[in-house]
Amino acid sequence: MERQHEPVRSAEELGSPLFVSCEESDSPQQEECTMLKKSDNYLPVPGEEKNVDVDFKTMDRDNESIPMKNLYADNGSALHPELPYFSDGRRRVDYVLAYHIEKPSSLRRQSSRFSNSNFIRRLRRSLSMRSSRAPLQPKEDPEIAAQEQRTDYHEDDKRFRREEFEENLLEMGLELEKDEGSKIPGIGFLKIHAPWNVLCREAEFMKLKMPTKKVYDVKQGSNLVEKIRLFIHKVTAPLHPKVDAYKPQTVKSLSHPFSREKQHLFDLSDRDKFFDSKNRSSIVYEILKRTRCTRAKYSMGITSLLANGVYSSAYPLHDGDVEGENAEPNDRKLLCEEWASYSVFYKYQPIGLIRKYFGEKIGLYFAWLGVYTQMLIPAAIVGVIVFLYGCATVDDNIPSMEICDPRNNITVCPLCDHACSYWKLVEACGTARASHLFDNPATVFFSIFMALWAVLFMEHWKRRQMRLNYLWDLTGFGEEEEDHNRAEYEFRVMQKTMKQEQSIPKEEKVKLTCTDRLPAYLTTLAMMGFMIAVTFVIVFGVILYRISIKAALHISTYPAARSNIRATVKTTAAIINLIIIIILDEVYAALARWLTTLEVPKTDKSFEERLIFKTFILKFVNAFTPIVYLAFFRGRLVGRPGNYLYVMGSYRMEECAHAGCLMELCIQLCITMLGKQLIQNNLFEIGIPKVKKLLRKRKSDIDSKQEEEMNKTMHRHEKDHFLGPFVGLSPEYMEMIIQFGMVTLFVASFPLAPLFALLNNIIEIRLDAKKFVTELRRPIAAKAKDIGIWYNLLRGLSKVAVIVNAFVISFTSDFIPRLVYQYTYSPDGTMHGFVNHTLSYFNVSDFQPGTDPLQPMHLGYKVEICRYKDYREPPWSSTPYELSKEFWVILAARLAFVIVFQNVVMLMSDFVDWLIPDIPKDISLQIHKEKILMVELFMKEEQGKRFAVRDNPSQDNYTTPSPANQSPPQPRSRPVSHANCY
């Protein structure tokens, strides 16, 4: 990137004779291309590699006009193999296609080849393994698919296809170089370079917005605002990454879709840098997508070629090495230092640079992750305060004081049949106190806060996204439809076409209809239903485990076991749940993938959407079923003493601890969140790769040495070939969405969730960054205006969160009963007597035969009336054990609270949404300003043209050559540069 040091001469300076450029000299190249095609003299045999190179080189010489030669004057970079250039050291490699080659039989030394390729395969797999922790991959690893299907096609067939494809690429104006004698045996590389005229043409087609020469001052608001901004910037200076793009900018250059006719607008003085490596590779990819092999039975695009193993992989190149002595500064290295490192965890991310290197889509992901993490900070702080408030007020809490007061001599009915006996309410003192930590009025406030927080987060993100759109010149960019058919789809269509060739007239285009997909849809439906059922069954299994273990422990007479009953059962159950969740997560991801493949979606976009949909449902059900059970069902389906609900014969459904189920919900949430994050992040993403690396090193010391040796001399494209392929952002997003669900859905029961999420995300950002910078091949820079479907999922979640929190507060916590008691039943307006009020009376003579306790005298006296937690009529009323009026009053209050909470929070959310404009004021002002400047620029141009014509009325620019072309007046640059690019 920094190779060119000679003073740059602009197009105007150089004058037109130098810039007659490609078009005139095009025909010799064309002829040579045609000749080349016909003679087929570049068979992909490594021995002939030199020959091909020479061919390409001469072609290149002819093609490049004089100024290009000037620009490429210092030819030193050919000495650095790690720099991404053709072997002439001039033309940049913009894209690489790799393919398997059969070695000529003379060179086939079976043993060595196998050991070699084995090593390679192992190396590749271990490297790619690090990145495939989350098995949700929107695109399949093309190499695996290739290996599977390799037997389908003969090597010759593949070679012919490659040849046709390469011819077509040449036809499109790309320049190619083959490298079949690389350091990696069995792999050939096709290096692709896009020359200037192709870049121009494609940039015009793609309407790439490029910065023009026209710059303008960015408006900085009024003086005071500006001062505050500067002050804040100074204060937060240590938090900024040391990246140029992060400095506050006072000028911005107008952007305009690139057009060869408007070339004079752009600063083309340095053609090498005008299109950066990201743009170049996406331009080449655009051409690759459009190019097709048509000579074979059915036409194949690049995706089909990759899927069929004609090419094994396709990727653009990284900018340079991350570490090592050849420490030429490059964007990748900068990213590695200022972003992909744990030591800078406290800093902002260099989003501009990320976008510059990886493109808008990945830039948006990290920007989103950053905004999310940033927004978690206030949530975590408030969460901690709420938790601390709970801790501080635990001693002032009248209900738990009453429970812990031994003077309240309340006898409670046994918790299980037969084995258990009556117990004193004082025994529940500990859990009652602990419950208060999470079940206090502050949690109500906190869940309202978090509902608004979620809305604010969405709004903040929308504005940030808009700002980034403006900064990245995406305003006015319409979302491109992914129009590329998937290879599997094309294959199926081909099959169908063959089958129907007789019956259906030819002009009708064959496509897959619903009928074709019906079996797949049915399978999907059945499997999804089955999997959800499996989740339910497993959760139920864990419940049974808990019940049976509890009963068993109760029966056992060993006192130590008995005392630890609750703790043991809770912990083991939660851990079992956690392990099952993690295992099923992986299973479900694979399953969703398989089901989606069955459906044969048409495009990658559709594939991704269907996959995300399935994965989301399965993972969500998986993660939240145990939690939902705890929150809403546990303790509710118990029945009442004398009429308990039994499952599986004789197991009584489990009850909650006296102070409600909130405590257990909280423990479950805590273990799930912490455990999942710890295991997934640390074990899967950090631990396993490290262990594998260690093992590999120990096993083969020689290999490792060989590796290092190779590393030094390897070309860039060879090094990148060892990296894992980029598999899309879906797994990363999915992980975050599930986390977002944890943070918002049950936040009423676990105010520390945001804190845990925050801690996790700080690591997550750098972990992902490391992966993208060092462990994956460079992804194609994809344009994106927004985060797409994920935004909708977030919105959906935050809506569901409101209603879930409403139910948690009103039904799981004791908030409403306490409120109702205090304002309706309490004799003195305080909470005194609340515990007594919540307990109903039961006459022990009403126990069903066989369910009364074995040891009725356990407490030392004969129990006649025991108490249980419910609102029912006492045994002496006219309707004993019926639900009492209090029950209905409290139920009405609970339901009313749900309605009020849901609608008030929704109204507030909508209000906040409406109040905050989606486009930040300053951005909309600047967009407007840019538009005006653009019109002004064009109007000036028009007038310049008019005056120019008026000045030389006799001169006709378009039909006669004139000396004016050599030294045009200022506004006349247009026709000159016009001839530049053909």
Next chain:
Amino acid sequence: MERQHEPVRSAEELGSPLFVSCEESDSPQQEECTMLKKSDNYLPVPGEEKNVDVDFKTMDRDNESIPMKNLYADNGSALHPELPYFSDGRRRVDYVLAYHIEKPSSLRRQSSRFSNSNFIRRLRRSLSMRSSRAPLQPKEDPEIAAQEQRTDYHEDDKRFRREEFEENLLEMGLELEKDEGSKIPGIGFLKIHAPWNVLCREAEFMKLKMPTKKVYDVKQGSNLVEKIRLFIHKVTAPLHPKVDAYKPQTVKSLSHPFSREKQHLFDLSDRDKFFDSKNRSSIVYEILKRTRCTRAKYSMGITSLLANGVYSSAYPLHDGDVEGENAEPNDRKLLCEEWASYSVFYKYQPIGLIRKYFGEKIGLYFAWLGVYTQMLIPAAIVGVIVFLYGCATVDDNIPSMEICDPRNNITVCPLCDHACSYWKLVEACGTARASHLFDNPATVFFSIFMALWAVLFMEHWKRRQMRLNYLWDLTGFGEEEEDHNRAEYEFRVMQKTMKQEQSIPKEEKVKLTCTDRLPAYLTTLAMMGFMIAVTFVIVFGVILYRISIKAALHISTYPAARSNIRATVKTTAAIINLIIIIILDEVYAALARWLTTLEVPKTDKSFEERLIFKTFILKFVNAFTPIVYLAFFRGRLVGRPGNYLYVMGSYRMEECAHAGCLMELCIQLCITMLGKQLIQNNLFEIGIPKVKKLLRKRKSDIDSKQEEEMNKTMHRHEKDHFLGPFVGLSPEYMEMIIQFGMVTLFVASFPLAPLFALLNNIIEIRLDAKKFVTELRRPIAAKAKDIGIWYNLLRGLSKVAVIVNAFVISFTSDFIPRLVYQYTYSPDGTMHGFVNHTLSYFNVSDFQPGTDPLQPMHLGYKVEICRYKDYREPPWSSTPYELSKEFWVILAARLAFVIVFQNVVMLMSDFVDWLIPDIPKDISLQIHKEKILMVELFMKEEQGKRFAVRDNPSQDNYTTPSPANQSPPQPRSRPVSHANCY
């Protein structure tokens, strides 16, 4: 439009020498323009009119190159004054600015002038009156404003400004013609024509998408689908308007933003028709907006000039006359016949033609109105069925049978204090039966249906909008920000600038801050609060009226009055409510307007948004307060016998009839809807204008004759000047939104609402159409992709509708109590005994002193226990008159129903929303196809260029002239046409 009959010769045919065009011949014109400016020889005195005309004509001759002359060969249209051309009969008038002129004193015959201008003013006002029924006007009538401010500026001052402005317009390349000796004394007209090169330039700036020569087959789906489509089209043929655009099209031409460099893509053979009148006028308007007078104290754009009376009005011209002998076919006439006529009420609207004539924004309004009306058809049908179901089942309804059964000898407590006495439940038989019509299980189904209907309507509209966007080539068009400052804003800013000139450095741009607007905001807040309070007070007043009249009637001993009590009170109260609503509607609209003006919003868009917001709130509160009172408060704040709630001293709050308030709600809704629509539509929109016309005719027979005489000889721009100005679509939308609210919000109580709305809208469409076609000046064609803020309002309403309907069903109707009774309390699972169950017992000895009935023996026996409708404990319970357990059970059931209903319907809505893709499948396919075709076209072009170069390798197109330019090979058309447009 249809003037040109000679065979059209395309640009290619004519060859390049003919198309050297404007640029070369530009300079003479320029010089003449400059000369013109300097000599100032076109003083706006009518006597010199001819002179000016000649000037312009010669200019025109010079300007137009040879082919233009050919195109305009037949000069016959100069004879038709009604056609919109300059006096040379060639150049089309694209826009007209009108202004007031002082007559030279020699001509000033005071009396005649006054009578004349009086007539004119009367005529103008009566014509504009017809269109100003709804006082919500987004833009003020500039002429009224002009008259107000006229005293501010001297005539001379205005003239100088006009001159500067006109010079600037000439500078921009527009061509002008003055007409100060028109048929309308005191008014001068400036006719504006945009020549071809200006049109091209501006079309390029505005990125106008124009159809290219490239056409393609519209894909028609598979054979079967296509056949069905054709069949449907054939069946519905009588419903289609007889308009060309409505025929099914098999080909569509690709559109591309117009660009002079890509001229060869477009079919420019008929320059006159390439830009239609709509495009031409919006291009001129674009230039007008950009042009500013800067010489005066502060720079003024066209809006300021209009507001200050420098110009009195600005409008584009209609295409031709609607009726009359000079029956040249034109779009306006076609619209009038096939759209703006009651006789075609059953037909589809010719949306394409509407858009072609009025632009996208108005096209979208009518398309929306059409979709809404169409969607009302199924809703109306289902509504009628639900109503009929109610009618059919009224005899099987057990509760009303029980009430009507005289054997159930139930004595009910008196309905008012003292005057009223005990009564038999049988007396409520009539209302109970009537109530069943609207209070039956079918209404629950209907309100779920209508909630989904609303969602489906929104979805259907989104898809239709998308389809129209595609058909109208709006895909990819980004919504333009309205960037034009309002005149009032600029005036305020100027004032502020003057005040602060000393204190603030000059480079800082002055703008209105919140501080400047604070008083206005506070006024707004206070006034809005006050107005809402006024609405509440009025509703309360009507309640008091009802209570007092009822009491008075009860006291009166006249038996006839007594028997009609209920009917009289209900009807008069509802009519009073209706009248108040209609009056307040007008008051509020004016008020909202005034408040918004106080706030001095910056742009028209912001003005409109603020105005809509205020008007919506006020009108909504106004329309729905009485209804909300009836639905949710009436009969709830009554108290109980012995402890009634009293307001204003001694008035007891009114109770509902025995069978619930639903009946009264229904009557109120019915009267409001019918009355409002009848009065607003028929009286305000049809009746009053007709009466006025009649009165005018009778008063001045001569004037009317004179009018007819003038009508014949008047020019197009003079005729249009008599029409009312276009005041925006907001009033039309607002009316429909309020109606939508009526249809969805309380649909549970009034299933016939959709039917009424449907009938109203069928008239409304044609009424609005008539207004736009015949009574208003032609509006500027505004581009719009969607209906903007109205969509959000609709969405908001349909969300609110869900919760309101949930409450109406569960609280206003008896649905839930019946359900609870049937499944919980009923001894035999039927409704028998329900009536008895809903009535509580009251011991008459517990009446508060002075409230017991005057005539306790009215029924002929001594009453000891009377019954009242509530769930309370009987007098003999331990807690007499407390709310009973049943009350709480039913309350809980009601609340639960609200939660379930709201969430289920919301979920279903979201599901439907998600299920139906926003972009119809075929449209997205075609958009995709168009993209591919576009790329193919360009690639072919590129290759053509390359081959052309290869064919003549020695020839350089850009530097040497060659004979190839005269007869270029096919793909070489580009450089030729390239020279076309400068």
